[in-house]
Amino acid sequence: MHELSIALKLLDIAAEECERQGGVSVETIHVRLGALSGVVQEALLSAFEAARQGSRLAQAALRIEDVPVRVYCRSCQSEQTAESLPLLCCGRCGTASGEVIAGLELELTALEIAVPSRPASFPVPEGSEVP
Amino acid sequence: MNSETRLVEVRTRILKDNDVTARELRQRFRESGVYVVSVVSSPGAGKTLFLEKTLTALRQRYRVAALVGDLATENDARRLAQADVPVRQITTGTVCHLEAKMVQAALGDWNLGNLDFLFIENVGNLVCPATYDLGEASRVVLFSVTEGEDKPRKYPTIFHTADLAVITKMDLAEAVEFDADQARASVQAVRPDMPMLELSAKTGQGMATWLEWLDRRSGRGGNPPPR
Numbered sequence: 001m002h003e004l005s006i007a008l009k010l011l012d013i014a015a016e017e018c019e020r021q022g023g024v025s026v027e028t029i030h031v032r033l034g035a036l037s038g039v040v041q042e043a044l045l046s047a048f049e050a051a052r053q054g055s056r057l058a059q060a061a062l063r064i065e066d067v068p069v070r071v072y073c074r075s076c077q078s079e080q081t082a083e084s085l086p087l088l089c090c091g092r093c094g095t096a097s098g099e100v101i102a103g104l105e106l107e108l109t110a111l112e113i114a115v116p117s118r119p120a121s122f123p124v125p126e127g128s129e130v131p
Numbered sequence: 132m133n134s135e136t137r138l139v140e141v142r143t144r145i146l147k148d149n150d151v152t153a154r155e156l157r158q159r160f161r162e163s164g165v166y167v168v169s170v171v172s173s174p175g176a177g178k179t180l181f182l183e184k185t186l187t188a189l190r191q192r193y194r195v196a197a198l199v200g201d202l203a204t205e206n207d208a209r210r211l212a213q214a215d216v217p218v219r220q221i222t223t224g225t226v227c228h229l230e231a232k233m234v235q236a237a238l239g240d241w242n243l244g245n246l247d248f249l250f251i252e253n254v255g256n257l258v259c260p261a262t263y264d265l266g267e268a269s270r271v272v273l274f275s276v277t278e279g280e281d282k283p284r285k286y287p288t289i290f291h292t293a294d295l296a297v298i299t300k301m302d303l304a305e306a307v308e309f310d311a312d313q314a315r316a317s318v319q320a321v322r323p324d325m326p327m328l329e330l331s332a333k334t335g336q337g338m339a340t341w342l343e344w345l346d347r348r349s350g351r352g353g354n355p356p357p358r
Contacts, residue, residue: 087321
């Protein structure tokens with residue numbers, strides 16, 4: 001169960017990046033998770049739930065994009081999606097392949113952060129105060 | 132305060148810190164001329180006895196040392212110290228795997244230039260260690276005949292990150308009706324072309340082949356150390 005340390009790491013990176021960008025809070029953290037990354041999506045989601053409580057990013061949501069395993073198939077001489085895990089076989093011809101091209105990802109891809117709105121460039125009419 | 136949502140592209144490896152430390156370690160190992168091998172397996176697969184015999188065999192010819200990771204106790208370090216080589220224990224507390232920073236801390240200012248081989252025994256776990264690079268030159272994954280032939284199919288990721296699969300406790304193979312062909316097929320299914328060997332640290336079966344693999348892989352050359 002190393003998902004908790006990964007969740008904590010995610011929160012650290014997100015908080016740091018948010019600050020760097022002048023944001024006030026992190027709304028969503030986008031992650032790419034390869035099927036061979038060694039991290040279980042459900043476990044990461046529940047670890048994240050636990051980790052964000054009480055942190056500066058208590059409101060942040062986690063969105064995970066699954067990355068399927070892609071292998072280079074020597075028979076087809078092309079890149080193919082692996083048929084089924086854990087067996088790494090070409091999805092097209094079934095030849096076993098150890099050359100993994102994608103599926104190891106464990107990546108924070110993007111953040112949705114709240115940043116202060118730019119001040120209106122035109123005078124706000126009286127009586128129409130923004131809440 | 133009014134705010135708006137902005138999408139910021141980050142694109143970073145979540146474990147970038149670990150990767151950076153692992154890279155530093157790998158460079159330090161290379162510059163010191165020490166060949167580093169990490170050993171992973173589930174708990175009870177026989178890592179410690181395997182290393183004990185390996186260290187004993189290698190120290191006839193090489194300068195060897197070991198780092199041992201465990202959640203608690205220093206029992207393994209004490210056992211390995213019987214091979215009469217320098218051993219340091221890393222106790223991880225509640226952490227189920229070693230990270231590059233733990234290795235770095237345990238090494239401290241150890242003069243690695245005095246070593247030919249350094250072995251790192253990871254915490255018994257076939258899941259989490261797969262994700263953490265320790266800067267090692269080779270990773271060896273062990274699984275024992277008592278664990279079932281399909282272990283590799285259950286834990287493909289660790290087999291993916293390893294360079295050699297070793298089936299241990301071969302002396303028990305007959306008693307547990309271990310099917311070696313099926314085990315070999317399991318390994319090849321999740322990692323085609325993966326080198327593998329069968330071994331019993333207790334009887335010495337396969338030890339020579341393992342030491343030859345190590346010699347070849349590390350480029351240390353020379354004859355395999357006497358058994």
